[in-house]
Amino acid sequence: MPDNNALVAAATPVFLLLIGAEAWLARRRRIAAYSLADSLTSMACGIWTVTLEVFTKAAWLLAYAWVFQHLAPWQSDPASAWTWLWSFIAFDFVYYWAHRWSHEVNLLWAVHAPHHQSEEFNLTTALRQGAFQDLLHAPLFMLLALLGCPPGVFIVQLTLSKFYQFWIHTRLVGRVPLLEGLLNTPSAHRVHHAVNDVYLDRNYGGTLMLWDRLFGTWRAEGEACVYGVRKGAPGWNAVWAQFAWPAVMWRDACRTARWRDRLALCWRRTGWRPADVAAADPWPPFALPAGRLYCATRADACGKRWTAAAVLCFLAAVLLQNQLVTHAATLAWLPKLALVLAVTAALLLAYCLQPPGSSGASAAARTPAG
Numbered sequence: 001m002p003d004n005n006a007l008v009a010a011a012t013p014v015f016l017l018l019i020g021a022e023a024w025l026a027r028r029r030r031i032a033a034y035s036l037a038d039s040l041t042s043m044a045c046g047i048w049t050v051t052l053e054v055f056t057k058a059a060w061l062l063a064y065a066w067v068f069q070h071l072a073p074w075q076s077d078p079a080s081a082w083t084w085l086w087s088f089i090a091f092d093f094v095y096y097w098a099h100r101w102s103h104e105v106n107l108l109w110a111v112h113a114p115h116h117q118s119e120e121f122n123l124t125t126a127l128r129q130g131a132f133q134d135l136l137h138a139p140l141f142m143l144l145a146l147l148g149c150p151p152g153v154f155i156v157q158l159t160l161s162k163f164y165q166f167w168i169h170t171r172l173v174g175r176v177p178l179l180e181g182l183l184n185t186p187s188a189h190r191v192h193h194a195v196n197d198v199y200l201d202r203n204y205g206g207t208l209m210l211w212d213r214l215f216g217t218w219r220a221e222g223e224a225c226v227y228g229v230r231k232g233a234p235g236w237n238a239v240w241a242q243f244a245w246p247a248v249m250w251r252d253a254c255r256t257a258r259w260r261d262r263l264a265l266c267w268r269r270t271g272w273r274p275a276d277v278a279a280a281d282p283w284p285p286f287a288l289p290a291g292r293l294y295c296a297t298r299a300d301a302c303g304k305r306w307t308a309a310a311v312l313c314f315l316a317a318v319l320l321q322n323q324l325v326t327h328a329a330t331l332a333w334l335p336k337l338a339l340v341l342a343v344t345a346a347l348l349l350a351y352c353l354q355p356p357g358s359s360g361a362s363a364a365a366r367t368p369a370g
Contacts, residue, residue, distance in 0.1 A: 044238030046127030067145040096211035126169040194225035313350035
């Protein structure tokens with residue numbers, strides 16, 4: 001069975017080279033596509049996600065293999081081209097619904113929201129993943145195990161889908177002739193990340209746009225996109241980014257009077273609030289601002305000292321995470337846990353070293369999400 005950690009570790013240098021190339025090209029074109037704090041935060045989210053997935057992904061992939069071995073009525077041959085074809089289509093179909101429900105269901109949005117928090121849209125945004133997203137998506141992907149998709153084939157499909165979606169996070173590529181509306185492209189994915197009313201809840205496909213067209217969620221790019229999330233964001237803290245929306249849900253759960261509403265917060269539509277909480281503490285309506293959605297609670301970048309400190313902490317986290325991922329198959333659980341804690345500490349230190357910045361909001365829809 002392919003080692004997902006090894007595949008990610010092998011691809012990481014390629015991702016970093018492409019990020020560097022995009023940043024260089026954006027600067028040549030005088031496009032403000034990158035800011036240091038945002039890019040470090042996005043990449044740090046990816047580092048922390050892969051770090052935790054040494055434990056979480058291993059667990060649910062073992063569960064997938066068990067379902068395939070013991071519950072699947074038949075098992076497809078991994079050496080057959082037909083297996084790879086049908087599993088690609090089936091995987092993309094399941095991914096569409098997992099992704100769509102991650103925008104429509106409060107609990108699933110809680111683990112997907114980190115991917116949308118950045119107000120930039122560049123290749124680092126692709127690395128800004130929800131650390132617990134795949135874990136909550138796992139029950140849906142068990143359908144592929146029941147259909148007889150071999151674990152090795154599933155791991156490759158999962159990994160290739162993520163790798164494909166890396167290149168579509170860019171503002172430097174316009175509309176792609178012949179592919180628009182058929183495959184996921186940068187133009188289609190810019191629509192997905194935008195908070196404009198006309199773009200909201202559109203273009204969920206992973207590789208194919210077929211499902212969006214079938215189920216009425218396709219939208220072509222038109223007006224300029226504004227990126228981010230409508231209900232606030234956690235600034236530059238890559239660890240807290242994973243808990244910003246769960247914190248909002250928890251705050252509402254503590255304040256509502258009915259237990260039924262506390263449970264409903266998990267499965268109701270994203271943004272739903274108990275009536276008593278919404279009446280006591282209403283959120284203002286969203287208004288698309290002319291500029292940025294919010295002002296970070298930490299300075300974007302402030303001087304050479306902060307830049308050097310943040311980059312050094314980030315590089316330390318990269319090296320520690322690389323050791324963890326590279327040796328995950330042979331390390332005992334205690335050294336693994338120690339490396340996880342070390343990576344987390346390095347990422348938090350990079351955030352804490354940042355000097356205080358302005359803390360206001362540029363949009364009326366600012367809410368206490370972080």
